[in-house]
Every structure is written in C-alpha cells, then in structure tokens.
Amino acid sequence: MERLVPGLRWPEEMVARSRSQPRRFAPELFGRLPSRYDLLSLVLSFGQDRRWRGAAVDRVEAGPESLVLDVATGPAGVALAVAGTTGARVVGVDVTEGMVRQGRFNVARRGGSDRVQLLVGRGEQLPFADGTFDALTFSYLLRYVADPEATLAELARVVRAGGTISSLEFLRPACPLWWALWWVYTRAVLPVAGGILGGRAWYEVGRFLGPSITEHDRRYPLGWMQEAWRRAGITEVGARPMSLGGGLVMWGRKAPGPGPHG
Numbered sequence: 001m002e003r004l005v006p007g008l009r010w011p012e013e014m015v016a017r018s019r020s021q022p023r024r025f026a027p028e029l030f031g032r033l034p035s036r037y038d039l040l041s042l043v044l045s046f047g048q049d050r051r052w053r054g055a056a057v058d059r060v061e062a063g064p065e066s067l068v069l070d071v072a073t074g075p076a077g078v079a080l081a082v083a084g085t086t087g088a089r090v091v092g093v094d095v096t097e098g099m100v101r102q103g104r105f106n107v108a109r110r111g112g113s114d115r116v117q118l119l120v121g122r123g124e125q126l127p128f129a130d131g132t133f134d135a136l137t138f139s140y141l142l143r144y145v146a147d148p149e150a151t152l153a154e155l156a157r158v159v160r161a162g163g164t165i166s167s168l169e170f171l172r173p174a175c176p177l178w179w180a181l182w183w184v185y186t187r188a189v190l191p192v193a194g195g196i197l198g199g200r201a202w203y204e205v206g207r208f209l210g211p212s213i214t215e216h217d218r219r220y221p222l223g224w225m226q227e228a229w230r231r232a233g234i235t236e237v238g239a240r241p242m243s244l245g246g247g248l249v250m251w252g253r254k255a256p257g258p259g260p261h262g
C-alpha cells in the first residue's frame, strides 16, 4: 500500500491504480479494514448501507434448495442476509484473504456455517462451471476491476437461465443540491470521520471513496451499465437509486439460451 503522500492528486492516483493494478489494489486496500468494516460502514453511511443491502437481497429469488453466489462478499454481510432471508445455501467469494477470514468468523458467530461457505477468488475469473448458481449477488465490486463489462459477463456465466442477479454500488447524486452535500461529505467529512473512528486505513479509504465513485460514474453512467448488463445476457434489468442517489441497487434475470459465450 502506498504511504500517504501530501498533495491533492493523491486520491486520483489511487483511483488510477485501482483500475491499472486491480489484482494488487483491492487486497491492499481492504486487507486493513476487515475487523471494523461492518460497524464503520454502518456509522459512516448513517445506517443507509444496511437498507441498501436489504433492497438488493429482496431481489434474490431463492429457497432452501437453492445455491446462491455472493461476489465481493467482504465480511459476509450480504451472504448472511441472503441465507437468512431465503434459507438458501450461499457461496461467498472475495479477493481479500483478510475479508474472507473475517467473514468466516462472522458466519460462525451467527451460526451460519452449515449454509454459508466463503472462498478467496476473483470476480473476473470464477472457479465455477456455467449455470452453477440459482441466483447471484455482488456489491461494491465493479469499481475494483479493470473491465466491468467482461466481469459482468463472467458473473452472468455462472448463473442458470432464469436465475436472478442483484447488485449494490455507490452512486453520485444527480440533483445538484444533493450532489453538493454529497461532495462535501465524501471529500471532507468522510476521511476525517473515518480517520477518527478507524485510524489511518479508514482515513485513506475515506479519501479514496469519493473520487473513485465519481470516476466510476463518469466512465460507466447508469445507462451504460444497464446496457452492459443486457450485453452480458441479463434481461429484465432494473435500477433503483437509493438515499437521494447516493446508492444504486440493480437487478435482472439471466436470459435463457446460450448467452454471450455461445
């Protein structure tokens, strides 16, 4: 992990690295966050993070016989929510070993080990056969991959035809007033509050997050993202901005037929 360097360009350099060196960047960034991740995410999002997760999980169609995949599972919050809500078995995949360790701890503590299994792996290259899963969830993933379109195709590949896909991501509010407040929050309040509550690692993440969300939204706006989902072989694509446009829940259904892989 780069040390903090003075100068306003630092967060933008981090954003550039998140795209150019994704294999190293995400494990370095998230490797220092697992133990306080759930608590700080809740506090720093004023509790909205939990609402957004609930909205994404509500889109999962699964039952006790189903097998669901949760990619970028982190400390397993979404995976546990899916298992708890649907009774399905859930496989969680995350690229950061420390997150998977924390996730396994959380799963065991919540008595979910018989239904939730976590693995280290990358969303860009999943170790599963085509159509393995009845449903898929992923959250806060696409800002950390070099090619979101190729990653979407890989995610859709492992879902059976008709299976649901739902996701969660941050968004830049469209309304100028909310955007201005969001800008002040992400550029000034979030790094400072993160640093006070979580120390240096959270200060650095706090500085990175706003520019990362802005850059992702600029390169891959909602319309582009919806088309990319369709090109990945996903139908019935829907999107719901959350909390005045600070979050985005997207969902769809794996199309019948061979899909983009032929």
Ligand SMILES: C[S@@+](CC[C@H](N)C(=O)[O-])C[C@H]1O[C@@H](n2cnc3c(N)ncnc32)[C@H](O)[C@@H]1O
Pocket (backbone or CB within 6 Å): 022, 026, 027, 030, 071, 072, 073, 074, 075, 076, 077, 078, 093, 094, 095, 096, 099, 121, 122, 123, 124, 138, 139, 140, 141, 144, 145
């Ligand atoms: C912001 S956390 C979200 C964790 C969890 N989904 C949640 O909502 O609490 C993003 C997670 O994505 C993981 N991640 C980043 N790039 C990834 C990739 N290419 N494949 C799999 N996981 C990735 C990180 O390790 C991190 O745990």
